[in-house]
Amino acid sequence: MLGRMMQMPLLISSLLRHAVRWHGDSEIVSRLVEGGIARTTWTQLGERACQLAHVLNDWGVQRGDRVGTLAWNNQRHVETYFAVSASGAVCHTINPRLFPDQIVWIINDAEDTHVFFDLSFVKLVEQIAPRCPSVKSWIAYTDSEHMPVMTPQALCYETLIAGRQTEFDWPQLDENEASSLCYTSGTTGNPKGVLYSHRSTVLHAYCVCLPDTMSVSAADCVLPVVPMFHVNAWGTPYAIALTGAKLVLPGPALDGPSLASLMADEGVTLTAGVPTVWLGLLKHLKEAGQKLPALQRVVIGGAAAPPAMIRQFAEMGITVRHAWGMTEMSPLGTVCTLKTKHTDMSSEAREAVLLKQGRPIFGVDLKIVDAEGRELPRDGKAFGDLMVRGPWILESYFKGAGGDVLQDGWFATGDVSTIDPDGYMGITDRSKDVIKSGGEWISSIDLENHAMAHPAVAEAAAIGVRHPKWDERPILVVVKKPGADLTRDMLLEFMRDKIAKWWMPDDVVFVEDLPHTATGKLSKKDLRERLRDYALPGV
Numbered sequence: 001m002l003g004r005m006m007q008m009p010l011l012i013s014s015l016l017r018h019a020v021r022w023h024g025d026s027e028i029v030s031r032l033v034e035g036g037i038a039r040t041t042w043t044q045l046g047e048r049a050c051q052l053a054h055v056l057n058d059w060g061v062q063r064g065d066r067v068g069t070l071a072w073n074n075q076r077h078v079e080t081y082f083a084v085s086a087s088g089a090v091c092h093t094i095n096p097r098l099f100p101d102q103i104v105w106i107i108n109d110a111e112d113t114h115v116f117f118d119l120s121f122v123k124l125v126e127q128i129a130p131r132c133p134s135v136k137s138w139i140a141y142t143d144s145e146h147m148p149v150m151t152p153q154a155l156c157y158e159t160l161i162a163g164r165q166t167e168f169d170w171p172q173l174d175e176n177e178a179s180s181l182c183y184t185s186g187t188t189g190n191p192k193g194v195l196y197s198h199r200s201t202v203l204h205a206y207c208v209c210l211p212d213t214m215s216v217s218a219a220d221c222v223l224p225v226v227p228m229f230h231v232n233a234w235g236t237p238y239a240i241a242l243t244g245a246k247l248v249l250p251g252p253a254l255d256g257p258s259l260a261s262l263m264a265d266e267g268v269t270l271t272a273g274v275p276t277v278w279l280g281l282l283k284h285l286k287e288a289g290q291k292l293p294a295l296q297r298v299v300i301g302g303a304a305a306p307p308a309m310i311r312q313f314a315e316m317g318i319t320v321r322h323a324w325g326m327t328e329m330s331p332l333g334t335v336c337t338l339k340t341k342h343t344d345m346s347s348e349a350r351e352a353v354l355l356k357q358g359r360p361i362f363g364v365d366l367k368i369v370d371a372e373g374r375e376l377p378r379d380g381k382a383f384g385d386l387m388v389r390g391p392w393i394l395e396s397y398f399k400g401a402g403g404d405v406l407q408d409g410w411f412a413t414g415d416v417s418t419i420d421p422d423g424y425m426g427i428t429d430r431s432k433d434v435i436k437s438g439g440e441w442i443s444s445i446d447l448e449n450h451a452m453a454h455p456a457v458a459e460a461a462a463i464g465v466r467h468p469k470w471d472e473r474p475i476l477v478v479v480k481k482p483g484a485d486l487t488r489d490m491l492l493e494f495m496r497d498k499i500a501k502w503w504m505p506d507d508v509v510f511v512e513d514l515p516h517t518a519t520g521k522l523s524k525k526d527l528r529e530r531l532r533d534y535a536l537p538g539v
């Protein structure tokens with residue numbers, strides 16, 4: 001025997017144990033849906049997670065069972081993250097912004113056994129509960145004083161955990177067991193589940209903290225604006241448990257003034273979110289003449305960071321970290337930080353680098369390939385399909401949806417990019433058929449199907465067009481049936497009760513024909529090219 005290292009699995013319970021044992025007094029501040037701000041520490045949060053684990057135990061929640069959440073970023077949601085995963089069940093974060101039918105589909109596909117929800121979603125729960133047979137109980141994140149009367153009657157979170165033991169013997173799990181589940185709508189067809197493991201989550205958390213990633217330290221005060229239902233808020237709750245940074249959770253208030261006041265009051269040094277929220281924050285700061293002297297770094301991801309945004313933050317002395325990733329990647333893949341060689345460059349040259357999506361972080365390997373799968377040079381000019389692999393990148397979707405998704409061990413991201421000789425990746429296009437508006441996916445195929453259901457529509461194509469606030473908005477390009485009488489408003493009215501309001505196309509453009517590929521498929525690439533000079537009404 002030559003000797004060896006201890007065989008200790010990387011578990012979410014170990015993150016929680018570490019947080020409680022080594023930075024038990026680090027603060028967690030959260031804005032509540034009921035109003036007001038709650039303050040707690042890892043010591044208290046750890047105890048409450050144990051109390052919740054006892055509840056799950058009493059309910060008979062088994063290893064691998066899915067437990068859902070419909071909630072904003074708040075303390076109770078963090079407790080649920082840790083209690084569910086650490087006890088061996090799977091924490092399934094559900095995106096409440098989806099259309100109710102999609103939420104029902106997702107809950108049924110996940111076979112969630114219990115669902116925790118914020119009071120913002122009482123009506124939603126009442127609407128969907130009768131169609132979710134696997135869910136044995138719905139639990140409102142509130143206390144008895146604020147409990148709503150509803151049908152079905154929900155359970156009260158605080159009442160459930162009150163008086164329970166504040167210690168729990170977390171099970172010794174295999175680090176490759178599933179810990180959490182998040183569905184992506186960023187693919188064609190039905191949403192697909194991405195199952196993270198304890199190992200992938202802990203490795204990803206380490207990486208989030210690295211200096212060239214988000215650089216999270218115990219001296220930070222971190223406010224994740226990115227929702228906890230979007231890929232675990234980019235791993236921030238785990239990174240905080242790992243480092244002992246102060247955590248500030250904004251609850252439902254994601255508008256500029258609310259974020260700015262919370263950041264100022266709590267001394268936030270690091271924040272993360274999609275470009276749309278930063279537009280709101282920057283607009284407010286400018287109009288109110290407010291400054292955020294403590295804020296050092298803003299991580300921008302989920303969609304491309306516009307140059308003006310990077311510049312505006314830079315003028316305030318705030319560094320932008322442009323990041324790229326996917327639900328399928330836990331999510332971080334690349335982050336843009338400068339190298340020593342950039343120190344002497346002009347500010348314009350540095351800005352050009354910062355606009356790129358960045359260099360791969362350890363754990364993620366990248367390549368770009370042509371249509372035949374041949375690797376393209378990393379010369380900053382050739383662009384091709386971006387492929388990834390690594391220990392926190394999906395190998396297959398939940399329940400095998402979509403079949404075998406790897407190509408020679410690589411996952412095709414559906415993004416098209418360049419990689420330059422320094423390793424900086426720059427997204428140039430997207431090959432997947434989805435539209436991303438304000439950080440949320442809209443299925444172009446769903447829009448097309450709803451439009452085609454109209455008797456006057458011969459063919460319809462949905463594409464995303466640039467929008468200054470939402471990054472992209474959908475429009476429909478429609479060929480009418482010969483002699484048919486159809487207007488923009490008639491078609492939109494027809495679609496109104498079938499899709500979420502924010503999915504509604506911003507415009508309908510009528511055309512004589514649509515471009516097709518040699519195999520007869522709609523060519524979105526050519527259509528986008530045809531509509532290159534199109535501008536949304538009023539933009």
Ligand code: AMP
Binds near residue numbers: 231413427441
């Ligand atoms: P999601 O799974 O919702 O996180 O979406 C992932 C997708 O969002 C990527 O495949 C890209 O298409 C897009 N995306 C994420 N980050 C960026 C970025 N920094 N720049 C451009 N597109 C991005």
